[in-house]
Amino acid sequence: MSKRDYYEILEVSKSASPEEIKKAYRKMAIKFHPDKNPGDKAAEEKFKEAAEAYEVLSDGNKKARYDQYGHAGMNGGGGFGGGGFGGGMNMDDIFSQFGDIFGGHFGGGGGQQRQQLRGSNLRVRIKLNLEEMVNGTQKTIKVKKMKLAPGATSKTCPTCHGSGVQMKVMNTMFGQMQTQTHCGTCQGIGKIADKIPAGANSQGLIKEDEEVTINIPAGAREGIQLNVRGKGNDAPFGGTPGDLLVVVEEEVDAHIKREGDNLHQELYISFAEAALGTHKEIPTVGGKVKIKVDAGTQSGKILRLSKKGLPSIDSYGTGDMFVHINVWTPQNLSKEQKDFFEKQLANGDMVAEPSGKEKTFFEKVRDLFD
Numbered sequence: 001m002s003k004r005d006y007y008e009i010l011e012v013s014k015s016a017s018p019e020e021i022k023k024a025y026r027k028m029a030i031k032f033h034p035d036k037n038p039g040d041k042a043a044e045e046k047f048k049e050a051a052e053a054y055e056v057l058s059d060g061n062k063k064a065r066y067d068q069y070g071h072a073g074m075n076g077g078g079g080f081g082g083g084g085f086g087g088g089m090n091m092d093d094i095f096s097q098f099g100d101i102f103g104g105h106f107g108g109g110g111g112q113q114r115q116q117l118r119g120s121n122l123r124v125r126i127k128l129n130l131e132e133m134v135n136g137t138q139k140t141i142k143v144k145k146m147k148l149a150p151g152a153t154s155k156t157c158p159t160c161h162g163s164g165v166q167m168k169v170m171n172t173m174f175g176q177m178q179t180q181t182h183c184g185t186c187q188g189i190g191k192i193a194d195k196i197p198a199g200a201n202s203q204g205l206i207k208e209d210e211e212v213t214i215n216i217p218a219g220a221r222e223g224i225q226l227n228v229r230g231k232g233n234d235a236p237f238g239g240t241p242g243d244l245l246v247v248v249e250e251e252v253d254a255h256i257k258r259e260g261d262n263l264h265q266e267l268y269i270s271f272a273e274a275a276l277g278t279h280k281e282i283p284t285v286g287g288k289v290k291i292k293v294d295a296g297t298q299s300g301k302i303l304r305l306s307k308k309g310l311p312s313i314d315s316y317g318t319g320d321m322f323v324h325i326n327v328w329t330p331q332n333l334s335k336e337q338k339d340f341f342e343k344q345l346a347n348g349d350m351v352a353e354p355s356g357k358e359k360t361f362f363e364k365v366r367d368l369f370d
């Protein structure tokens, strides 16, 4: 039998690009694949023929040799230094060399092991105040979780006899091949429920409250998730429990507002304190701090307490605390006070006297970011 021309086999022109050759081979390989043509010897021959053609035409050197000398150039003789094609490829070669071309249409499945079933994860939210987030803390919370019910027993899965896998026989180009899949009866665990106590589900699990103590590391922030391993739902029959995922929520602080690593708080002082000056104790995450308010302090002044904010998460820095001062205008004056202020007004004392050096609101805001 005379050998057919490789280009003819793949039904491409001599000027076909490598991509076109590859595509043409893929088409042939799928068309004549033994899986699609079981027992058809002619199809198998064509499948091998196409693989041989592709083996040559997809290799630059071999293709050049073939283009120049035809099949004569492919037989290893004539000073070409061996490596010729010889007596055709066998099926194993074809599959191992060009398997990727089939793009997963064919081929055996990967081996699967008995599954260690994991319980599902539980998610809870936990509220922390600023101090707890900065310094870390320990919290004990109650979670509702699925636990293996007392008295629940299991037995070996009758379908897979405990292996967790089922064998499936597939016809492939290698001939018959066994592949493994998870056992459908036990979902791969190898065990199924035997005795199920009242109230438990078909997997022997029952919902119960459990107290869990969670260590919150210093530097937690709103939205971060802590993973407490093994404190989620139990898995049925000897699997590993899932995890407890704790999402941190920031408790809204009545006095301190957070802005990145910086903290802000309002400080109200009386008219007299603003005029005469005073000392005030203010809360910070590190405890109370005494600050000085100068005599003649104007409402709207912002005091900056360096490094009294939060430690930065992504750098070594620490934010600042900004204290926004509000001068409280007296609202219910006594007769005496009223007389005093009226006298001031009549005398032309105590009038607003901006020097021109007062900072506008916008300048104050700008200063915060300097």
Ligand SMILES: [Zn+2]
Binding pocket: 157, 158, 159, 160, 161, 162, 163, 164, 165, 183, 184, 185, 186, 187, 188, 189, 190, 191
């Ligand atoms: Zn099974």
